[in-house]
Amino acid sequence: MKNISELTVILKAFLGWSKPRTELLSHLLCALFAVRTVNLKTIANAIRSSATEDSRYRQLQRFFAQFEPSYQQLGRFLLRLFFSQDDLLYLTIDRTNWQFGKCNINILMLGIAYKKIAIPIYWVLLDKKGNSNTQERIDLLKKSLVIFRGYKITGLLGDREFVGKSWFRYLQKNKIPFYIRIKKNLNVTDSQGKVTKVESLFSGLKSNEACYIDEAIQLTGVFVCLSALRLSAGELLIIASSEAGKNSIDIYARRWEIETLFQCLKSRGFNLEDTHITEQSRVRKMVGVLAIAFCWSIKTGEWRCEQGETIRIKKHGRPQKSLFRHGLDLLQQIGLQTCHCLKRIRHCLKLLINEPYAPD
Known part of the structure; x- marks a missing residue:
């Protein structure tokens, strides 16, 4: 994702983590949106970095092992x-x-x-x-x-x-x-x-x-x-x-x-059960990462609807997809770098500080 540094600043302001940990969290979130699985090997492959695959994987392992957030x-x-x-x-x-x-x-x-x-x-x-x-x-x-x-x-x-x-x-x-x-x-x-x-x-x-x-x-x-x-x-x-x-x-x-939340964390979103992590404090931290990603997806889905990108209602009366999936689809495009609109990317970042939408 472009604007990794801006995402890092936003998360650091609210979470109070050190800059290196918050920066890794930013990369982790972007890779998570791209691959939609909590498997660390797969996430490591999706992180854009000059470091080797093994180095990225060890960084993720240390992230989940070495500190306890509030x-x-x-x-x-x-x-x-x-x-x-x-x-x-x-x-x-x-x-x-x-x-x-x-x-x-x-x-x-x-x-x-x-x-x-x-x-x-x-x-x-x-x-x-x-x-x-x-x-x-x-x-x-x-x-x-x-x-x-x-x-x-x-x-x-x-x-x-x-x-x-x-x-x-x-x-x-x-x-x-x-x-x-x-x-x-x-x-x-x-x-x-x-x-x-x-x-x-x-x-x-x-x-x-x-x-x-x-x-x-x-x-x-x-x-x-x-x-x-x-x-x-x-x-x-x-x-x-x-x-x-x-x-x-x-x-x-x-x-x-x-x-419904559990379904989104699992099969309908991030495939939480794919994790090979079993140590309790690390699983708890993984859920914390998913909680941020999930909430960001909901906020993004709401924003898309507010901008006229409404969710189509099918003939049987149910929506084509959920608000969560509506937001996740856009964040996945951003994570995969197939969304090239900087304006949309920047506003998705502003959603994390709950800033009202102001048209340019």
């Missing part, structure tokens, strides 16, 4: 790209995991729902396979709450993994509203002290019918509000929320946006 600072950078302190934030929490050889790679991530896709903000690697536990979730939130100082958290959205007495009490103590899906066979206690399976409260629901219970119900020793929807396949979708309201199901539906 993930809170990185999260703050990504947050400010999309949100102001006047915005209401719906946080969404989830895991993605896969196996490389005998090694389990298990990422617990917190994102913010945004235009049908989640923006990655903070993540950790779990030293195990399977579900997170309460303490791991609490640790994640404690460290990420520093990022959200001055911002309004409207709700935390999570799937059935994210249920528990201590977990719910932590969220209530810290005044974090939540909308969490729960299993249908959990026991609940009504205001008369009667214990029953939660599914029995909604047994009369018909397909695509929803119901909201006005009174607070005790679940795992914590009082919550319950809503349910009978899905078209017959399954019950039951939501426990900390706040009364009949829109809990619609709010919870935005949880899916973090699944």
